[in-house]
Amino acid sequence: MLVFFGLLLALLTLYPLLSMLREMFVSHAGIEKTLTGLKKGSFTLFHFKKLFSAGEWSSVNFWTPFANSLLLGLGSAVLGIIIGGAVAWLMARTNLKRKKIIGTLFLFPYLMPAWTMALYWLNIFQNSKVGGGVTGLLEGLLGICMPEWFVYGLFPCIIVNALHFAPFAYILIGGILQNMDATLEESAQILKTRRSRILFKITLPIVMPALLSTFLLIFSSGFASYTVPIFLGGAVRFFTLSSKMKALFNAGYTGQAYIIGATVILVGSLILYINQRFTGKRRSFTTVTGKSGQVSLINLRKSNNPISIALLVAVIFFSIVPLLVFALQTVMGSSGVYELNNLTLEFWIGRGESSYRNGMVGGILFNKTVWASLGRLFLLSVLAALFAGTSGLFIGYSVVRKRGTRLARFVESMAFFPYLIPAISFATIYLSISSSESFSFLYNSFMILVIVAGVKYLPFASRGGINSMLQISPEIEEAATIMGIPWYKRLFYILLPIQKTSIMSGYLLPVITCMREVDLFTLLVPNAHFLLTTMLLEFNQTGYDQYANAITLLIIIIVLALNILSEKLTGASVAKGVDGGAPIGGK
Amino acid sequence: MKNTIVFLIMLLTCCALFAGAVPEVSPAVELSAVELALNEASSLSDEALYEKARTETGTMKVYSTTSLCGTAVQSFIAKYPGLKVEYSSVGETDMFTKLGTEIGSSADGADMALLQNAYLMQSLLIDEGLLVNYFPTKYAGVIDPQYQNPTAMLLVNKLFMWNNTEGDIDLDNIWALTEEKYSGKIFFKDPSTEPVGMNFLVMLTSEQWTEKIEKAYEAYYGKKWASGSYKSASYEWIDLFLKNCSYEFTADGGICSGVTNGKAGNIGLFVFSKLRGNEAARKNLTPASELDCFAGFMYPTYAQVCKDTDMPYTCALFINYILSEEGSNPWTNEGVMGNYSVNTEIPLKDATGLDNTVDYWLSRCVVEDGKYLASAYAEVFEFVSVRIK
Numbered sequence: 001m002l003v004f005f006g007l008l009l010a011l012l013t014l015y016p017l018l019s020m021l022r023e024m025f026v027s028h029a030g031i032e033k034t035l036t037g038l039k040k041g042s043f044t045l046f047h048f049k050k051l052f053s054a055g056e057w058s059s060v061n062f063w064t065p066f067a068n069s070l071l072l073g074l075g076s077a078v079l080g081i082i083i084g085g086a087v088a089w090l091m092a093r094t095n096l097k098r099k100k101i102i103g104t105l106f107l108f109p110y111l112m113p114a115w116t117m118a119l120y121w122l123n124i125f126q127n128s129k130v131g132g133g134v135t136g137l138l139e140g141l142l143g144i145c146m147p148e149w150f151v152y153g154l155f156p157c158i159i160v161n162a163l164h165f166a167p168f169a170y171i172l173i174g175g176i177l178q179n180m181d182a183t184l185e186e187s188a189q190i191l192k193t194r195r196s197r198i199l200f201k202i203t204l205p206i207v208m209p210a211l212l213s214t215f216l217l218i219f220s221s222g223f224a225s226y227t228v229p230i231f232l233g234g235a236v237r238f239f240t241l242s243s244k245m246k247a248l249f250n251a252g253y254t255g256q257a258y259i260i261g262a263t264v265i266l267v268g269s270l271i272l273y274i275n276q277r278f279t280g281k282r283r284s285f286t287t288v289t290g291k292s293g294q295v296s297l298i299n300l301r302k303s304n305n306p307i308s309i310a311l312l313v314a315v316i317f318f319s320i321v322p323l324l325v326f327a328l329q330t331v332m333g334s335s336g337v338y339e340l341n342n343l344t345l346e347f348w349i350g351r352g353e354s355s356y357r358n359g360m361v362g363g364i365l366f367n368k369t370v371w372a373s374l375g376r377l378f379l380l381s382v383l384a385a386l387f388a389g390t391s392g393l394f395i396g397y398s399v400v401r402k403r404g405t406r407l408a409r410f411v412e413s414m415a416f417f418p419y420l421i422p423a424i425s426f427a428t429i430y431l432s433i434s435s436s437e438s439f440s441f442l443y444n445s446f447m448i449l450v451i452v453a454g455v456k457y458l459p460f461a462s463r464g465g466i467n468s469m470l471q472i473s474p475e476i477e478e479a480a481t482i483m484g485i486p487w488y489k490r491l492f493y494i495l496l497p498i499q500k501t502s503i504m505s506g507y508l509l510p511v512i513t514c515m516r517e518v519d520l521f522t523l524l525v526p527n528a529h530f531l532l533t534t535m536l537l538e539f540n541q542t543g544y545d546q547y548a549n550a551i552t553l554l555i556i557i558i559v560l561a562l563n564i565l566s567e568k569l570t571g572a573s574v575a576k577g578v579d580g581g582a583p584i585g586g587k
Numbered sequence: 588m589k590n591t592i593v594f595l596i597m598l599l600t601c602c603a604l605f606a607g608a609v610p611e612v613s614p615a616v617e618l619s620a621v622e623l624a625l626n627e628a629s630s631l632s633d634e635a636l637y638e639k640a641r642t643e644t645g646t647m648k649v650y651s652t653t654s655l656c657g658t659a660v661q662s663f664i665a666k667y668p669g670l671k672v673e674y675s676s677v678g679e680t681d682m683f684t685k686l687g688t689e690i691g692s693s694a695d696g697a698d699m700a701l702l703q704n705a706y707l708m709q710s711l712l713i714d715e716g717l718l719v720n721y722f723p724t725k726y727a728g729v730i731d732p733q734y735q736n737p738t739a740m741l742l743v744n745k746l747f748m749w750n751n752t753e754g755d756i757d758l759d760n761i762w763a764l765t766e767e768k769y770s771g772k773i774f775f776k777d778p779s780t781e782p783v784g785m786n787f788l789v790m791l792t793s794e795q796w797t798e799k800i801e802k803a804y805e806a807y808y809g810k811k812w813a814s815g816s817y818k819s820a821s822y823e824w825i826d827l828f829l830k831n832c833s834y835e836f837t838a839d840g841g842i843c844s845g846v847t848n849g850k851a852g853n854i855g856l857f858v859f860s861k862l863r864g865n866e867a868a869r870k871n872l873t874p875a876s877e878l879d880c881f882a883g884f885m886y887p888t889y890a891q892v893c894k895d896t897d898m899p900y901t902c903a904l905f906i907n908y909i910l911s912e913e914g915s916n917p918w919t920n921e922g923v924m925g926n927y928s929v930n931t932e933i934p935l936k937d938a939t940g941l942d943n944t945v946d947y948w949l950s951r952c953v954v955e956d957g958k959y960l961a962s963a964y965a966e967v968f969e970f971v972s973v974r975i976k
Contacts, residue, residue, distance in 0.1 A: 029687065030710040031965050040715070056973040064976060131835045132774060133850030152835070234777065235835035237976060247780040250680045251968055252707065431688050440693030523684060527675035538654075538676060545844060 047255030073223030075158035084169025108319030268420035387454030389507035396465020464506035705957030739887035753851035765827030859925030
């Protein structure tokens with residue numbers, strides 16, 4: 001099985017990586033052909049020389065965006081870990097009130113696409129003193145104008161990314177805190193050790209592997225961030241490597257664009273390597289020991305109410321309020337005009353000609369194209385999740401059982417690599433693959449979307465699969481192995497029933513991620529209206545903000561409903577998909 | 588053994604990768620079947636062409652950056668029963684990646700495309716032999732020769748428009764846009780990511796526009812432009828203009844609503860057609876149509892046939908149709924503004940009273956020229972790119 005996945009991943013992951021490598025050394029049509037004087041496809045080092053030669057070109061197109069990406073990744077990871085870690089600690093280790101509602105709402109920003117949080121930030125904080133001078137909610141309601149650095153640039157990009165990924169930190173760190181043996185801390189307490197010393201000498205070292213894993217995930221995502229800097233950075237010319245990569249692609253500097261893409265992958269790989277060096281040996285036992293039955297919660301006493309209320313207000317501000325703001329934007333005849341007579345439901349329930357002037361026949365609830373696009377997106381998400389989830393399960397099983405071998409390490413690394421490849425490069429390479437003679441049956445097909453999404457989201461599923469299999473002791477299988485029961489029977493009759501909730505969650509995460517994906521599909525869909533997310537992009541580009549906001553709201557509601565429904569029906573949730581553990585903070 | 592497997596996997600992948608390298612397209616010595624069919628089609632009547640098109644089997648696929656193409660396809664199918672046409676909306680920059688990858692490959696992609704950006708179309712697709720031009724001779728007298736090869740079907744204008752909610756602003760010369768008082772008040776899509784905006788800047792460096800920009804300088808400052816550190820007046824204008832620009836908005840629609848609802852006196856450069864169906868924008872925005880020396884940028888939408896189409900006659904009939912008054916109606920009817928057919932027989936039908944004839948805008952706008960773009964694009968792109976930081 002491991003050999004099968006080795007071959008499959010070589011085809012689906014290594015091939016795109018090597019394709020990228022090739023593109024960095026050849027001349028392309030258009031401007032590159034003019035500049036190099038070489039035929040399309042000829043070998044050249046021009047792209048490297050151009051991008052890395054001392055001078056303004058290199059500084060503007062590589063080094064400055066590189067530094068910005070680094071700061072963004074670093075800032076997002078540190079802040080995300082602080083926010084998520086603090087909430088996780090409060091939920092798992094204290095007697096904080098209102099845990100259930102806080103725990104549920106805290107996950108919302110992760111379920112929403114990061115760029116919707118960026119749009120929300122603008123809707124709230126843009127004001128007449130900065131940028132285009134469009135009045136935001138804060139100024140409209142309270143007359144407060146925030147300064148430019150707060151509204152645009154590195155600072156809001158870090159905040160938005162950190163808020164989006166803080167739930168990741170919360171789930172991973174909270175999972176460890178929930179499951180770790182509390183007797184260690186209790187022993188220290190009995191020995192009258194100071195709280196700060198317990199935190200730094202016991203708690204933090206135990207959660208360190210989770211911290212590093214979280215750092216890897218948030219840093220990589222922040223470093224490769226594209227849409228958030230596009231929305232929040234343009235006004236102050238804050239560019240990241242991803243936005244420069246897109247700019248160079250658009251201008252025809254394909255080779256240099258691929259070098260930037262490779263840099264993003266390289267930095268991600270470096271972090272992955274560091275993470276594996278530090279956590280490789282410990283990761284396998286952090287969650288297996290089971291939790292102590294005597295977890296004693298820290299009593300927050302008088303500060304319990306103030307802390308829980310402040311936390312609740314904060315999570316409502318970044319979970320429920322964005323939904324209300326988006327809902328408000330969808331009923332405004334003209335964007336930014338906060339007047340009662342400007343309210344309309346035409347973008348939701350308009351019919352025929354009345355809404356045609358707004359760019360579409362019918363409001364989104366009565367438009368067949370919208371429903372068809374939603375249906376396709378949903379089907380795609382389910383199929384991609386089946387592909388990723390099932391592969392992730394088998395990869396998890398085979399990698400864990402052959403742990404320590406080179407092939408297992410190869411498969412594990414290859415399964416994680418798609419996470420590091422920028423979506424634009426990934427889509428471009430798969431477009432090229434599906435256009436080749438051998439794979440032309442995939443072109444413009446639904447299947448190519450399923451494959452590309454399945455592979456791109458494989459890291460979530462394979463990590464989930466590996467984590468859930470690590471939690472099961474090999475002894476459980478031993479009796480069946482001795483009896484000569486084949487591996488698939490052992491997997492289906494012994495292992496799956498034990499870990500069914502966490503495995504189901506491994507399927508849910510790709511569904512939710514796929515439901516909000518845009519960049520990965522724009523090149524591969526037969527037309528912009530094919531999926532609801534690509535349709536949303538078209539509305540954004542054509543300026544029909546109300547339709548774009550309505551579709552955004554629809555996607556968020558569906559994602560939230562899916563998570564809640566799945567938790568009610570099967571016990572699976574995004575939180576368990578990331579961590580595989582019990583709900584943080586107990587009941 | 589495991590090492591060997593890993594090595595073999597990598598070796599096989601590398602072989603597959605480089606075996607799949609795109610072969611260089613050699614120039615065609617003889618006319619292809621598609622070119623022959625299109626040559627024949629160019630002199631046929633619509634009725635004769637329809638008969639030929641009916642013999643073609645399958646569905647003709649047209650990619651378009653303009654969503655109104657969908658409406659044209661519907662009326663085309665209604666007029667010519669039996670023909671199957673499918674329209675796909677493709678983004679401006681994705682268009683070149685998709686066509687460049689698809690045409691000549693095994694993919695069952697587009698048969699023809701309605702696309703913008705003369706430079707990218709020429710350098711990435713036409714120079715690579717991927718597109719074939721078709722122009723119906725019956726329109727030779729009513730369409731300017733410059734729009735016949737490559738065939739254009741529509742002209743679009745991007746205009747400087749300003750927020751008039753606190754009255755008139757002192758803006759009558761393009762050099763005013765470089766003044767400190769407009770710093771951060773001009774909204775323009777980042778030209779390093781948006782090719783149409785870059786084409787506009789490249790066109791300004793042509794001899795013709797450099798001369799005009801120098802004259803505008805003299806009119807504005809009362810003295811002749813003197814070359815300092817800049818190569819020409821155009822480069823100086825571009826540099827100072829870009830310093831005043833904000834790239835807050837990534838789409839024309841965003842600039843339109845941002846300037847409409849933003850601060851009085853703010854200026855945006857975006858497609859005039861965004862004012863269609865937008866009462867607030869029509870009320871709050873004023874096009875800078877009398878700006879010395881240009882009011883904006885004008886560029887064609889081209890209709891081109893893919894070299895590997897197996898439906899050349901249907902493509903030709905569709906191009907004939909969208910060049911006619913009936914077929915161009917989705918873009919030129921009374922409810923639409925900012926789109927102008929290249930067919931001079933089609934009159935302006937704008938019902939808002941804000942639009943003007945194509946000649947009016949052509950005399951006030953910088954007009955895209957694919958040949959000049961090809962000669963100057965790299966130099967200007969690099970000049971612009973290092974200034975957007």
